Amino acid sequence: MLLAAALPRTRRVAVARVALRRRETLAALRVRDRTIVLQPLLWPDRIRRPDIPFLHEDVEPHHGELHHAVRLVQGLAPEESPYTDDHRAALEAVVRAKPAGGDVERPPNANRPKASPGC
Template sequence: MPRAMWEGAVSFGLIVIPVKLYGATEPVDVPLHQVHGVDGGRIRYRRVCEICGQEVPYDQIDRGYTAADGRVVVLTKQDLEQLPLASKGTVEISTFVDESEIDPVYFEKTYLIEAKGVGVKPYVLLRDALAKTGKAGVVKVALRTRESLALIRPRGDLLVMDTMLWPDEVRDPSFAAPDTEVHASPAEVTMAETFIGQMSGHWEPSEYTDSYRAALEALVTAKLEGATVPEPVKTEGGGEVVDLMAALRASVEAAKKRGHASSGKSSGSDKDEAAAG
């Protein structure tokens, strides 16, 4: 079982729910580290003070802020822990909103919320009420060394907390918008809608795999066993699209063929199962 990274309480109105918070995700990757290419020796980094030249143990490292005039303000762990944050131990739901109102660009990380002791009943109450109303609760929470906006929402039998960026941390996207003079014709939009319809399906996370990680694991295994390193798979890059409608029609036809091939495989395997039965 993972270790709780925060303990506190969630409150709404006069109801207080003692909870623990756990990371909802766990990165899975091939662990690589830096080595000297000549002899394979591990590259190590040392924390060295640029003034006295001494290596500094982690427990003696504090935070610092450099002002515009060059002066450095040292902030100790005690300074940071004593900041007057109401959200440090208890998060209070200030507003209930429709989750669909929030642009996904604001979402940062998801945490699992576990009820403690007497908090189970109000936890279930909040979960069921949010699920029934389609709402999520907006809170502020202090995790580690910063305060974040967050959203508490139901996820199956659980409540989860999604930390979010502050509005001033979200970049104004207008610079990346296409020229307002460029328009897609109604026929092009209709054809694109047809293509989207052909390619639509249900979200099945298990159908997606990390191809890069698989290739990296194969490369590491080959090198460990002294085998031939796998040849990279060559893919043809897409050329410049000259006729948009022709490209859309070709895309729709290709999607139809893929759909027929999948249907054929399904019906074929159904026949085999019937014959076997």
């Protein structure tokens, strides 16, 4: 409850790297209807309205606790983002190399799909 109250006051969201369906992606931790929601950044349409029975209870955090939580969130925020989209960077490198006549090489650890028996 404390983090859910501190994030909106700092006007920030938390960013996390998560693995979903065998692929790594970035996600945002946002506060929505007083609930912390993990939102994958590539699929924002998958957020549902939370159906939690105690969601609308009036619980106010103590002023001192909230003050410390806000300071903690502000202190943890980096000056610039440490997250990079490695997949996009590799794809952009291929796109830039192809028209320039450069060689486009398959990474050594990339597995080729197996041909089906009927082909």
